[in-house]
Structures are given as C-alpha cells and as structure tokens.
Amino acid sequence: MQMNLAGQKVAVFGAARGIGRAISEAFFREGCVVHGFDRDIGVEPWENGPALTAGDATNYETVGAFARGVGEVDHVVFCIGVGSGKFGFPFWKLEPGDWGRVLEVNLITAVNVAHAFAPILAARGRGTFLFLVSVAGQMGSQTDPPYSAAKAGLINFTQCAAKDLAPYGVRVNALSPGMVKTDLNESVWRAGQERLASEERQDYATWGGEKIRKVSPLGRWQTPAEYAAMAVFLASEHAMNITGQTLNIDGGQVMHS
Numbered sequence: 001m002q003m004n005l006a007g008q009k010v011a012v013f014g015a016a017r018g019i020g021r022a023i024s025e026a027f028f029r030e031g032c033v034v035h036g037f038d039r040d041i042g043v044e045p046w047e048n049g050p051a052l053t054a055g056d057a058t059n060y061e062t063v064g065a066f067a068r069g070v071g072e073v074d075h076v077v078f079c080i081g082v083g084s085g086k087f088g089f090p091f092w093k094l095e096p097g098d099w100g101r102v103l104e105v106n107l108i109t110a111v112n113v114a115h116a117f118a119p120i121l122a123a124r125g126r127g128t129f130l131f132l133v134s135v136a137g138q139m140g141s142q143t144d145p146p147y148s149a150a151k152a153g154l155i156n157f158t159q160c161a162a163k164d165l166a167p168y169g170v171r172v173n174a175l176s177p178g179m180v181k182t183d184l185n186e187s188v189w190r191a192g193q194e195r196l197a198s199e200e201r202q203d204y205a206t207w208g209g210e211k212i213r214k215v216s217p218l219g220r221w222q223t224p225a226e227y228a229a230m231a232v233f234l235a236s237e238h239a240m241n242i243t244g245q246t247l248n249i250d251g252g253q254v255m256h257s
Contacts, residue, residue: 006031020079178250
C-alpha cells in the first residue's frame, strides 16, 4: 500500500523516545519532513534523521514559537504522557496535589499544541491531528487515577476538535496503546512495586508478562512500530473518512460491546 506522503511536513511532540520516536522515524522513512519536539533531545540522537527541537510543551508561548517556525504543516502528532509516579488504588491514597502536573502534561499540553496548530491546518484546508491517549482513559484504570482521567479528557477533546475542524477538511484522531515497553509503562511497574514487601516484588519482565496474560486476550506486548504504522496510515488518504476516533492497539485489552 502506497501512503503517498513524501514531501509532507509533520510535527511530532514527544519525538525523542518511545512511541513518539518510532512515529517520527516512520514518517521520515515515508519521505516526510519531520520536525520533532521534546523536553530532552540528548537521548539516543538520530543520525541523518528528523530535526529535533528542545522545549517545554506545557508553555504555550514555546509551543506557539515552534509552530511558527515549522510553518505550513500537514500533520501534527502528540505523543507526550506522564503518570503520577504513585500507585493510586484506592484513589484517596493520593493527594489532590498529585493531580495537577499529570493533568497539565497529558491534557493541557495537548490543548496547547491544538491551539497553536489548528489555525495553520484550518487555513490550509487539509491535514491531520493525532493524539496519543491510553486504554486507561477508556476504562477508569485504578492504577493511576490522575493519568486515567487526563487521558479520558484528551479522548473527549479529540472528538470536540474533530467536530470543529471537519468543515475545514482537517481530521483528528486518537491512538490508544495498551501494554508497550516505554518509560511510562516501566514507571507504572516501579510505583506498584514500591508498595509491596521485598519478598513480593517482581522484576519488570515478570510483572509485565503476568499483567499481559491477565489483561490482554492476545497475550503479547505491543510495540512502538505498530503505533508508528497506524499513525502513518491515519495521515494518508487511505484514512480520509476516519475522524473523531480512538483506535486501540492493545491486544484486545479494551473491547466495547
């Protein structure tokens, strides 16, 4: 299948590592001009790859300056996420103060990106937004309530943005990971282990294997490359009638009847 994306311009937030990096590389291999943005671009730098800009996406002025520098963009991808770093069951074990940063990074930062780039895409009359969300935002995961609530809010905002931008020919979708080996997933494991007695603790591989067998009908890890392939497809003309959707790549973890 030919995606026909060569020469198109893509802005990727959270581009330096994990799923965001895989998505950036996939667009780059398609012949796109990729502008990556991340708070730390010193991790595993590319050779002859996408351009990277360091910055804090929670700062709207910084995001706006980046948008102006990128200019007429075709696709915008948001791959930023952070958990509370605590095991949140029951939720009152957390403090209200644990919520602010998580909501800001996962939801408000996405709003910053949307506000900065929506006028550019609307003026062009075409293009796409893609927001990385989570299965946690669809099922009220008790592991980290602030993270679940933030991603649920982003799923809802995706639908709002899709409706607002549809008359301009701009599509907006969300991509929802399940169990994939990222820094965020590892932080969930770490937070859960800290509450256990030493003899009950598990290494990351054992914990992950047991959780996958419990929650995923297909019983296997997902990989960043899978999200990258879907991101490229959603940006292509093959997906021209897909908007306002949350697409799960989760091994069947979330199934809606």
